[in-house]
Amino acid sequence: MDFTPYEIADILGIDKGLIVESSLNIHHVSIDSRDANIDSSTLFCALDGSNSNGHLYIKKCIDRGVKNFLVNRIPPDVSTEKANFFLVENVLSSLQKLASEHRQKLDLTVIGITGSNGKTIVKEWLYQCISPYRKTYKSPASYNSQIGVALSILGIKSWHDIAIIEAGISMPNEMDALQKMIRPSIGIFTNIGDSHQNNFSTIDQKINEKIKLFKETKFIICKNIYKKNLLNSNAKVIDWGQDNSAKYSISTINKIDNSTIIALNIEGEKHRLNLPFSIDSSIENAMNCITTMLALNFSTSHIQQSIIKLIDVPMRMELKSGINNCIIIDDSYSFDTDSLRIAVQRLKDFGDDYDKSIILSDFDAQSISSTAYQEVSTIIKNLNLKRIITIGTKLSESFGNIPHKNYINTDALFSSFNKNDFANEVILIKGARKYQLEKISIALTQVTNRTFLEINLSALRHNINRYKSNMENHVLLMAVVKASGYGSGTKLMHAFLQNSPVDYLGVAILREAIDLRNGAVNKPILIFNPAPENLHKIYEYNLDLELSNFKMLDHILQFSNHQELRIQIKIDTGMNRMGFKENDIDPLLEKLSNLKLHITGIFTHLSASEDAGSDDFSIKQLELFDKIYARICKTLQISPIKHALNSSGTMRFRNHHYDMVRIGLGLYGINESSHELQSEAVHKLASNILQIKQIQKGERIGYGSNTIVDKKTKIAMIGLGYADGLIRLAGNGNFSVKINGALAPLIGNICMDICMADVSQITDVYEGQEVIIFDDYKSISRLANACQTIPYEILSRISERVDRLYTY
Numbered sequence: 001m002d003f004t005p006y007e008i009a010d011i012l013g014i015d016k017g018l019i020v021e022s023s024l025n026i027h028h029v030s031i032d033s034r035d036a037n038i039d040s041s042t043l044f045c046a047l048d049g050s051n052s053n054g055h056l057y058i059k060k061c062i063d064r065g066v067k068n069f070l071v072n073r074i075p076p077d078v079s080t081e082k083a084n085f086f087l088v089e090n091v092l093s094s095l096q097k098l099a100s101e102h103r104q105k106l107d108l109t110v111i112g113i114t115g116s117n118g119k120t121i122v123k124e125w126l127y128q129c130i131s132p133y134r135k136t137y138k139s140p141a142s143y144n145s146q147i148g149v150a151l152s153i154l155g156i157k158s159w160h161d162i163a164i165i166e167a168g169i170s171m172p173n174e175m176d177a178l179q180k181m182i183r184p185s186i187g188i189f190t191n192i193g194d195s196h197q198n199n200f201s202t203i204d205q206k207i208n209e210k211i212k213l214f215k216e217t218k219f220i221i222c223k224n225i226y227k228k229n230l231l232n233s234n235a236k237v238i239d240w241g242q243d244n245s246a247k248y249s250i251s252t253i254n255k256i257d258n259s260t261i262i263a264l265n266i267e268g269e270k271h272r273l274n275l276p277f278s279i280d281s282s283i284e285n286a287m288n289c290i291t292t293m294l295a296l297n298f299s300t301s302h303i304q305q306s307i308i309k310l311i312d313v314p315m316r317m318e319l320k321s322g323i324n325n326c327i328i329i330d331d332s333y334s335f336d337t338d339s340l341r342i343a344v345q346r347l348k349d350f351g352d353d354y355d356k357s358i359i360l361s362d363f364d365a366q367s368i369s370s371t372a373y374q375e376v377s378t379i380i381k382n383l384n385l386k387r388i389i390t391i392g393t394k395l396s397e398s399f400g401n402i403p404h405k406n407y408i409n410t411d412a413l414f415s416s417f418n419k420n421d422f423a424n425e426v427i428l429i430k431g432a433r434k435y436q437l438e439k440i441s442i443a444l445t446q447v448t449n450r451t452f453l454e455i456n457l458s459a460l461r462h463n464i465n466r467y468k469s470n471m472e473n474h475v476l477l478m479a480v481v482k483a484s485g486y487g488s489g490t491k492l493m494h495a496f497l498q499n500s501p502v503d504y505l506g507v508a509i510l511r512e513a514i515d516l517r518n519g520a521v522n523k524p525i526l527i528f529n530p531a532p533e534n535l536h537k538i539y540e541y542n543l544d545l546e547l548s549n550f551k552m553l554d555h556i557l558q559f560s561n562h563q564e565l566r567i568q569i570k571i572d573t574g575m576n577r578m579g580f581k582e583n584d585i586d587p588l589l590e591k592l593s594n595l596k597l598h599i600t601g602i603f604t605h606l607s608a609s610e611d612a613g614s615d616d617f618s619i620k621q622l623e624l625f626d627k628i629y630a631r632i633c634k635t636l637q638i639s640p641i642k643h644a645l646n647s648s649g650t651m652r653f654r655n656h657h658y659d660m661v662r663i664g665l666g667l668y669g670i671n672e673s674s675h676e677l678q679s680e681a682v683h684k685l686a687s688n689i690l691q692i693k694q695i696q697k698g699e700r701i702g703y704g705s706n707t708i709v710d711k712k713t714k715i716a717m718i719g720l721g722y723a724d725g726l727i728r729l730a731g732n733g734n735f736s737v738k739i740n741g742a743l744a745p746l747i748g749n750i751c752m753d754i755c756m757a758d759v760s761q762i763t764d765v766y767e768g769q770e771v772i773i774f775d776d777y778k779s780i781s782r783l784a785n786a787c788q789t790i791p792y793e794i795l796s797r798i799s800e801r802v803d804r805l806y807t808y
Contacts, residue, residue, distance in 0.1 A: 001102050001154045002027055005068065005084045008043070011101045012094050018074075018085040026068055029095070029154050031147065033057035034499070036344045037379055038066050045070040045095050047147070049469070054091070070094055092146065099153040099181040106156055111164045111292065112184025112217070114175075114210045116193035118285050119144060119166040124334060126164055126289045128433055129306035130296070131364050137163040140338040141317075141808070142458070144168035146177060153181045155338050159369045162296075167213050170678070171199045175212040186295060187214040188288050189222040189230065204229075221291045223284065240264075240291045248291055253283070257766055264290070271300050274308055278764055279740060286310065309433070317343060319457075319492045319806035320445045324423035327354070327492060328444050331430045332437035335363055337375045340430055344379055346808065347428045349495040353520040354426045355386040359440060361410075361431030362392025373398035386425055389413065391435055410436055417443065451687040451720050452803040455488045457496050459680035463667050464501050466677045467650060475657045476641065478504035478526070480664035482512060487725075487795035488668070488683070489804035494519025496806075506662055510534045510543075517541045526568055526601070528578075535559045544600055546570050548578040553591060568601035568640075571628050573621040575607040585628055589635045601641040601660075602629050609649030610671070618649075622656050647671045670777050670791045683795065684775040685802075687720040689739070689767050690754070701756055702748025707732065709747075714760045716744070718771050721753040725798040726773070727787040731755065735786035738772040738779070740764050 003011075003026045005019045027041045031054065038044065044061045046054030046069060058069055058078050068084045072091050088094040103110075111126070113119045120142050127138040137160040139152035144166040156163045167178045192207055200206040207229050214220050217235040224241030231237065240248040251270065252263040255278040262283075264271050275286050286307060293303050322328040327350070331343045347356055358380060363372060377398050380388070388404035390396045391413060396406035407413040422444060429444075431437040467477060479502040485493055497505065498521045505525045507513050513525045514537070530538060530545040532555035538545050539561050547553060548570040556562050569588075572579030580588055604625045608614035622644060629642055642658040647666025650657065665671050669679040693715055701707040701715065718737065722728050731750040736743035737757055744757040759765045774780040774794075784791045 001029065001098075001156075002158075003043075003098070003102075005086075008068075008086055008098065011098060012086060012088055014086060014088060018080055018087060020081060021067055021084055024067055024084070029098075029151060030066075031151070032345075033060045033064075034345065034348070035341070036348050036383075037341050038064055040065050040067045042066050043068045043070060045091055046072070047091050047095075048072065049465075053473075092150075093177075095150045096146070096177055096181055099150040102156070103153050103181055103183055106158065106160075106163075108156070108160055109162045109186065109296070110182060110184045111162065111186045111188065112182045112213050113164065113166045113188040113190065114168070114213050115188075115190030118190040118281065118288070119168065121285050122188060122190055122288050123164050123166050125285060125310055126292060127334065128310060129289055129293060129303070130162060130164075130298075132306070132434075133298070133302065134161045135159055135369070136161065138334075138336070139165045140336075140342055142166070142168075146174065149178050149181050157369055169209060172205065172209055175209050179213050179215050182213065184213065184217050185219075186292065187217040187220040187235065188292060189214075189220060189226055190288060191223065191284070192226070219295050221288055221295060223287070238291060238295055240287050248294065250287075255764055258768070266294065266300065273300075273304055276308055276310055278766070280764070281741070317346060317808040319346075319808075320441070321492065321804075322422070322427065322444045323419055323446055326422055326424065326444060327426045328441060329426065329428040330438070330441040330445075331428065332441055333433060335361060335430060335432040337372060337379070340376065340379055343428055343430050344383065346495075347383070347426060349499045350426045351495065351498065351520045355424060356383065357387040357389070357422075357425050357427045358383075358385055359389040359427065359429045359431070359437065360391070360395060361435035361437055362390075362394045364432045364434060377402060391431065391437070410439055413440065414443070419443070449719075449801065449803045451724055452685075452805045453487065453489075453798055454684040454686065454805045454807060455493075456680070456682050456684070456807050458808050459669065459682045460496070460667060461500060463669055463677070463679040463682065464663075466679050467647075467661070467663055467666065468501055470651065470654070470677070471657055471661065474659070476503035476643075476660035477501070478506050478643070478660055478662045479667055480506040480646075480662050481516075482506065482508035482528070482664075483796040484512070486665055486668060486792065487798040489806075491515075491519065492804065492806045494521050497521055498523065504660060506664075510537055513538075513543050514541055517543075524566075524600075535565065539565055542566070544568050546578070548572075548580065550584075550587070550591075553588075556597075557595070563596050564598060566598055566600045568603060569599060569632070571602065571604040571625055573604045573606075573624045573628075574617065575605055575621075577605070579604065582624065582628065585631060589632065592636060599636070599638055599640050601643065602632060603641075603643045603662075606644065606646065606649050606653075609646055609652060612652075615652075618653065622653065651677065665792055665795075668795070670780055670795075681776040683780070685773040685798065686775075687718050687771050687773065689716045689765070689769045689771060690719050691717045692759070692765060692767055693717070702731075703751060704749055707748040712760075713747075713758055714765070715747065716757045716759045716765060716771075718755050718757055719753070720755055720771075720773065721751045723752045723799060724802050725794075726750055726755060727789070727794075727797065729787040730783060735783055738775075739769060744771075 005022050009016045026043050029043045030038050031045050031047050044066050055075050062082055070086045070091050113123055123138055127136055130136050137156050143152045152165050165182050169175050214233050214235050220230050220235045220237050222239055224239040224243045224246040227237050227239045239246045242250045249265045250262050254261045258278055260275040260278045262273050264273055290303055318330040320328040329346055373395055390404055390406045429437050429441050505523055507527055508529050513527050526544040528546050544566040547567050570579035572581045606618050606621055625644055633639055641660050643660035645661045647663050648671055650661040668682040695709050695713045695715055697711050720726050728750040731746050733745045736745045739762055742762045744759050744762055746755050747758050748756050774783055780791050784794050
């Protein structure tokens with residue numbers, strides 16, 4: 001984008017009286033004051049969300065050199081003499097209007113992608129296929145929302161030939177605004193599924209909403225089963241599928257291990273195409289890419305050369321534990337300046353307490369502008385990096401006097417590679433696919449287990465924001481991260497927690513709090529189960545401690561710095577666990593009245609906040625808490641933080657949020673309110689198939705010989721057992737895992753390191769294939785029910801030997 005301040009004012013139809021520097025050129029839009037790349041050429045959009053207020057960060061942005069602000073009000077503490085202000089009624093709609101104007105000025109082919117699943121993968125794969133031949137832009141990450149699409153469109157440069165933009169909706173009447181910004185000339189409809197279905201009355205309503213994207217489209221690419229839904233549009237439908245009526249019909253599909261050969265009929269001729277995967281969803285995504293390339297007049301030889309290079313890698317940024325106490329940010333699957341800015345922000349999230357390094361490759365030659373390499377050097381020049389390693393020939397030339405080490409290719413780096421050179425640092429790996437930087441990621445990552453717990457940090461942030469949106473602005477949110485964040489791990493979560501909208505953290509024991517402090521987390525932390533012998537450490541690390549009994553109070557009074565300890569008083573209002581009961585309050589106040597203790601909070605805990613049948617009792621608890629809180633505050637002349645509600649209580653007792661709520665398992669999309677919140681699943685527990693066997697009728701399976709099959713059965717050995725946290729009750733048909741999208745019951749007893757599944761009814765099963773144990777609220781609840789427990793226990797039982805993989 002390239003606007004002057006006066007051009008923006010004209011586009012938005014607003015007064016120019018608040019423009020003090022009219023000669024500036026605006027090239028960059030940001031909605032995040034933490035953005036590593038904001039400067040005088042940035043337009044900062046002060047968006048007001050249900051849980052955020054961008055206007056609070058205007059002064060911070062001015063201090064960082066930002067000169068242009070899109071706002072709906074001028075905060076009283078902000079001077080209008082230092083920057084340009086564009087005063088509008090609605091910041092988001094004005095941002096979208098700028099995006100629409102920018103799109104109007106562009107002369108290029110825009111490919112718009114929508115559907116329920118596969119949008120991001122099709123976008124990324126299509127970019128990999130096309131960018132070596134055309135100057136191609138793609139929307140960053142999963143920027144497919146009302147805000148994300150606007151930012152994506154404004155990122156397109158005048159020299160791009162093709163832009164690939166994904167569009168996502170969750171409610172009726174959302175696509176119109178996206179269509180006005182994207183205005184695709186080619187559309188891709190990936191598929192239709194259950195996501196966000198609760199917001200639509202029928203599947204047809206959701207389809208009709210999605211295809212509004214194709215209002216001005218020339219061609220629509222889709223699988224032939226969706227063609228009938230798209231015939232009402234003015235566009236030409238180019239379909240593919242195994243039906244002979246499809247424009248590009250598939251006559252045979254031959255799967256061999258992890259690859260597939262398809263026979264595709266193109267203009268009356270049969271062509272054999274090799275695909276480097278065999279999973280149905282990957283074949284479907286690849287066919288959408290192939291058909292789009294045919295619509296763009298690519299030859300079949302170019303298509304084959306591109307498709308065979310696709311690797312079914314995760315299309316996401318991953319955070320991993322590295323060798324020698326390193327942290328690896330693996331974003332090696334694609335490279336462009338927009339995604340580099342996002343990756344650099346993740347690197348900066350780790351703060352000044354970590355050394356930082358970057359490993360970068362050259363771009364794919366055709367997908368960049370003449371200034372792209374200079375943009376890269378501008379993005380990273382002020383990062384205070386420990387080291388920069390470049391791979392290729394062009395990037396190194398643009399760095400000038402920026403210290404760096406260059407290698408002609410990845411093999412050259414490995415020829416002098418010494419693992420001991422990398423220690424105690426955060427390393428960002430970012431590059432184009434053809435340089436295969438994933439090899440470097442593997443070399444720098446700790447030895448990994450193919451059984452892993454994936455923690456989706458984007459979903460976690462979404463869930464935090466969903467809770468925030470259901471709270472008043474003054475209410476604080478405590479994230480309860482005890483038991484290593486319910487199994488999520490801690491080390492690689494530190495930077496996320498420090499930079500998240502969370503206000504307070506809650507842990508069970510001192511060690512968990514110290515881990516957070518050592519990870520540069522400086523937010524307030526409450527320890528629920530403090531030990532008297534640890535008071536000196538609690539004081540040293542500036543932690544809050546729960547005071548729930550008189551014995552602990554005596555220990556506190558004996559501590560030399562007791563007046564500076566941060567204390568939160570726990571009240572037992574009927575749960576009959578920890579805390580002072582009502583008849584303890586008189587002697588407690590008698591002891592506290594003559595003391596000067598630093599009381600930071602008073603709280604209680606509801607025993608059945610999730611149970612509507614217990615609401616009368618919950619209300620009695622809250623009324624008693626109100627009474628005791630008021631009495632303590634009046635007697636001691638204090639007004640500390642007041643809090644009572646957990647995840648379920650936060651959604652069910654909205655009039656009792658008080659000063660703070662405590663969210664634990666709800667952060668991870670695993671509680672009874674997940675549907676109401678529209679929260680997203682954060683955890684995915686997965687393993688892989690170690691071996692497949694055919695078992696004959698009458699044969700026995702596993703320890704104890706309890707399972708005798710009554711027919712010929714195909715079984716898969718899976719690399720997960722009770723030592724990994726899979727409870728033994730899940731075996732013997734009580735629970736089913738997911739393989740290739742289908743459920744496979746676990747048979748026989750769960751072993752220490754292995755479990756077995758009946759895969760007789762599942763097609764396309766092979767050794768090494770991923771097995772999903774759970775990946776959403778329904779599946780983890782099914783597992784909990786099978787094991788006669790609750791989701792809390794399922795997550796907290798996952799052992800340390802299961803790798804934690806953090807993704808964005």
